[in-house]
Amino acid sequence: MPQKNDTLPLILALISTILVMAVGFLWLKKINNSNISNNTGNTNSSLPESSSTNSQANSKSTSTPSSAGTTFTAPNIVPQGTAIAINGSTSLVQTNQALKKSFQRQFPGTAVITNAEGSETGIKMLKTGDIDLAAISRPLNDSEQVQGLVAVPIVKDAIAVFVGVNNPFRRGLTNNQVVDIFQGNLTNWSQLGGKNQTIRVLNRPQISGTRQVFQTQVLPEGNFDTGSNFITMERDATTPIIRALGTDGISYATYAQVANQQTVRIIAIDGLTPEANNYPYQRVLYYAYREPASLEVEAFLGYALSSQGQKAISNHN
Missing domain, CATH: 3.40.190.10 (Periplasmic binding protein-like II)
Known part of the structure; x- marks a missing residue:
């Protein structure tokens, strides 16, 4: 009997030890899982936080992004000497x-x-x-x-086709007629209902961006003619063109440069002037x-x- 009494406390102590160890193990596991969860959460939250900051900064921009993705924000201060x-x-x-x-x-x-x-x-x-x-x-x-x-x-801009204010031709042109003029298929104003005189085409030099766009938009399947009635200007400037128009010349330029000129008359294309939203020569x-x-x-x-x-x-x- 004494031997049994000595064994029972030992068994109870062993069971208690096992229970304590099990509880401790479960507690440590819970803490470990919690730390892993917190660390994972912190790693993920840093990206949205940074993204959010960028989004807020970008939302304040009144500009439009360039083709390279750079966004330009209106400056508050620009240093003197810039x-x-x-x-x-x-x-x-x-x-x-x-x-x-x-x-x-x-x-x-x-x-x-x-x-x-x-x-x-x-x-x-x-x-x-x-x-x-x-x-x-x-x-x-x-x-x-x-x-x-x-x-x-x-x-945004429009390219205007224009003649001199003293040119007797006072009609509009169709897009096809403009193409024929600048490709040399129409060479006399009488072919358009005007007087019997040569259409003198004043063209911009090859370095001109306006010339390149006009050729792409208006003459997509051909090049400018280079006949005897064509004159290629030495400089890419509108003022010399206006001065050279006379009563038989025709040319083209950005609309803003000729809109308020008293010495030119802008030609409507297919019944539309450059102010129209559906004007054909826009860029x-x-x-x-x-x-x-x-x-x-x-x-x-x-x-x-x-x-x-x-x-x-x-x-x-």
């Missing part, structure tokens, strides 16, 4: 001037230097780092994009920059794409 050099298409002369005046007024001590020697010249200077922005009237091609150039749409004008964008470029493009910048462009045009 300078932006722009060169390129004559089609963006008024846009350049509008943004220059507004940007410099908004941010005193800054300078926007503009020139207009044609889209191709602007692109070449951008590649060599001689300017910050190329003002171009055509999209960038694949080769230019591979070299790190990015085009940002700035404003987009761009600022191109070289990746990575400098702080100066980021500031200027952010302003140009903001509501204030777009208002400045609209009021000037």
Whole structure:
């Protein structure tokens, strides 16, 4: 009997020890699972938090993303001494001037230097780092994009076909007639119901972005004619064209450059003038920059794409 009494406490102690160990094991396992869950949760939460921050920053931007995905935000402060050099298409002369005046007024001590020697010249200077922005009237091609150039749409534009104010031809033209004129199939105004005189076509030089877009949109299946009634201008500028129109000339230009000219008459195409939403010769004008964008470029493009910048462009045009 004494032996049995000694054995019973030992059995009870062993059972208690096993129970304590089991409870301890379960407790440790619970804590371990909890830590794993918390660590996993922290890892996942860091991504949405960062993403959320970026989303909030992007939502404040009044700009549109470029083709490379960069978003330009309207700047609050631009340091004095900041300078932006722009060169390129004559089609963006008024846009350049509008943004220059507004940007410099908004941010005193800054300078926007503009020139207009044609889209191709602007692109070449951008590649060599001689300017910050190329003002171009055509999209960038694949080769230019591979070299790190990015085009940002700035404003919509229309290409107007026009004659001199003293030209006796006072009708509109169909799209087909415009094609025939610039491909040399129609060479006399009498073929269009006008006087018996040669149609003198004043064409822009090959470096002109406006010429390239006009050829793509209006002459998609052919090139400009180069007959005796065609004159290719030496410079990609609209003013010399206007001066050379006379009573028999015809040409084309960005609408903003001729809309308020008293010495030209704009020709309706298929009954539509450039102000019409469904006018056939419309395009987009761009600022191109070289990746990575400098702080100066980021500031200027952010302003140009903001509501204030777009208002400045609209009021000037």
